[in-house]
Amino acid sequence: FAAQRHVLTYMEDAVSQLLENREDISQYGIARFFTEYFNSVRQGTHILFREFSFVQATPHNRASFLRTFWRCFRTVGKNGGKYLLTAQEYHCLLQLLCPDFPMELTQKAARIVLMDDAMDCLMSFSDFLFAFQIQFYYSEFLESVAAIYQGLLAGKNPNTVIVPTSSSGQHRQRQPPSDSSPLDGVEASLFYQCLESLCDRSKYSCPPTALVKEMLSSVQRLTFYGFLMALAKDQGINRALGALPDKGDLFLDPTMDQELEKLVAQVSGLSVSSLNSSSGDAVNLPVRNSPRMNSPWKPLHHRRKMDAESEGSNEETDSSEN
Numbered sequence: 001f002a003a004q005r006h007v008l009t010y011m012e013d014a015v016s017q018l019l020e021n022r023e024d025i026s027q028y029g030i031a032r033f034f035t036e037y038f039n040s041v042r043q044g045t046h047i048l049f050r051e052f053s054f055v056q057a058t059p060h061n062r063a064s065f066l067r068t069f070w071r072c073f074r075t076v077g078k079n080g081g082k083y084l085l086t087a088q089e090y091h092c093l094l095q096l097l098c099p100d101f102p103m104e105l106t107q108k109a110a111r112i113v114l115m116d117d118a119m120d121c122l123m124s125f126s127d128f129l130f131a132f133q134i135q136f137y138y139s140e141f142l143e144s145v146a147a148i149y150q151g152l153l154a155g156k157n158p159n160t161v162i163v164p165t166s167s168s169g170q171h172r173q174r175q176p177p178s179d180s181s182p183l184d185g186v187e188a189s190l191f192y193q194c195l196e197s198l199c200d201r202s203k204y205s206c207p208p209t210a211l212v213k214e215m216l217s218s219v220q221r222l223t224f225y226g227f228l229m230a231l232a233k234d235q236g237i238n239r240a241l242g243a244l245p246d247k248g249d250l251f252l253d254p255t256m257d258q259e260l261e262k263l264v265a266q267v268s269g270l271s272v273s274s275l276n277s278s279s280g281d282a283v284n285l286p287v288r289n290s291p292r293m294n295s296p297w298k299p300l301h302h303r304r305k306m307d308a309e310s311e312g313s314n315e316e317t318d319s320s321e322n
Contacts, residue, residue, distance in 0.1 A: 006058040010041055013054065044068065052100045059205050062137045063243040068097060070129060070244055071256055077125030078251050084122035090132075108142075109135040112228045126250055131232045137241060140204035142228070148194045149224045152186040185223035188216045211236045 014037045018025060025033045040046040044064030047055050055065050073093050076083050085093075087110035094101045112131035113123050135142065192213055199206040215230055215237075216222070222230075231237060235246055245252070 006060065009057055010038070014038070048097060050098065052098055052102060055098050055101075056136075056139070059137070062205075063241065065097065066133050066136065066243040069094065069132075070250070071253055072097065073125070074251050074253065077129075084124055085128070086122060087119045087128075090123070090128050105136060105139070106132070112225060112232055115225050115229070126247060129244065129250070130238065130247070131228070133238070133241065133244060134228060134232045137243070138205055138207060138231075141198070141202065141206045144198055144202070145195065145227070146224060148198065149186060149191070149227075152190060152194070185221045185226065188219050188222050191222065191227075192216045207231060207237045208240050211240065 014034060017037070018030065018033060037046070041060075044060075044067055047061050047065045047068065055061055076085065076093075087106055090110070091101070091103055091106040094106060107119060109128060109132035110119055110123065112135060113127045114121050195212060196209050199209050199212075211234065212231075215234055216227075238244055238246065244250070
């Protein structure tokens with residue numbers, strides 16, 4: 001159970017953050033720190049502003065990141081898909097949550113949608129999100145699938161196709177050998193046999209083979225990017241992964257909407273109060289030195305750095321005023 005849930009990964013990360021922030025945490029207690037940490041893991045907020053190596057470290061982390069990205073930026077896709085963005089713009093949104101998120105993953109997700117190398121084309125939020133989900137969550141699986149596809153396209157026997165055990169970059173190799181027919185793709189039944197064998201022995205996350213078999217049963221041949229697009233559009237696979245809602249409910253999040261409504265009401269109330277209490281040219285503004293209400297360790301690895309920068313900023317402001 002501990003290995004399946006990656007408990008050791010979280011224990012090591014918790015201890016690492018405890019040691020890094022021990023001076024601050026000593027004010028609140030170690031017990032409270034661990035309670036807060038594992039509550040954040042359970043809620044999926046522990047991946048906010050973390051390094052990419054941690055964000056992709058476990059399936060739970062990946063699912064949490066996908067869910068957070070959707071909840072933070074779902075308004076981009078509202079109004080009937082009015083707002084269309086490029087791959088570079090979506091990458092900027094990803095970096096708001098994970099500063100060192102690699103551009104390569106964003107480009108791979110964009111290729112699933114665009115089916116070509118025109119990375120400056122516009123994409124809807126829903127199209128990019130579901131393609132990104134497949135590419136990000138099943139990244140290692142797709143690397144192996146790319147190698148299998150190239151082998152079948154070259155005419156190799158399915159039983160002799162070599163599946164890499166590590167990332168080989170073959171996902172980027174889009175040009176097949178000159179004697180093949182890239183538009184025809186490969187035979188779906190042979191392709192599934194290889195995928196089934198891969199999923200049986202893979203140590204990485206794979207989509208449910210029953211759903212993949214059902215998806216491929218309706219076609220005789222398929223291309224690599226056609227397969228990826230089918231994965232991205234399959235709602236059964238989306239439900240099995242469990243990070244995102246169905247496409248029809250993609251822009252609905254009652255809990256988040258309620259929080260936003262409360263926040264807007266609070267801001268509106270403060271604005272009205274400020275206007276009513278102002279007289280002449282004097283306007284009551286929020287006190288600059290009001291105490292911060294942030295959690296003492298969310299995110300843990302950034303707090304000390306942020307405090308240092310904040311103090312430096314205040315000193316500069318004070319000196320400029322004097």
